[in-house]
Amino acid sequence: MPTLINVKLTYPYFHDGAAQTxxxxxxxxxxxxxxxxxxxxxxxxxxxFLKTLTGD
Structure with a gap:
């Protein structure tokens, strides 16, 4: 299962980059x-909430 830590920094999203935000x-x-x-x-x-999972 992929981690959600720093998820706001890992765009574009999905294996094909289909979601830009x-x-x-x-x-x-x-x-x-x-x-x-x-x-x-x-x-x-x-x-x-997902943005709160961003660390230093």
Whole structure:
């Protein structure tokens, strides 16, 4: 399982670079893995959380 540490620094996302932003990646993964379309507010909260995983 890939680590999420420093995920905001590892763009573009996915093996083919299909998602240029973390928000796009979250949207795609929500639909593919969960079958859910996040609201913009939900997506922003998930992205904000993922950004907290950035270290020095």
């Amino acid at each position: 973390l928000a796009q990646a979250v949207e795609t993964m929500g639909q593919i893995q969960l079958g859910k379309k996040f609201t913009p507010k939900e997506n922003a909260k998930i992205v904000a």
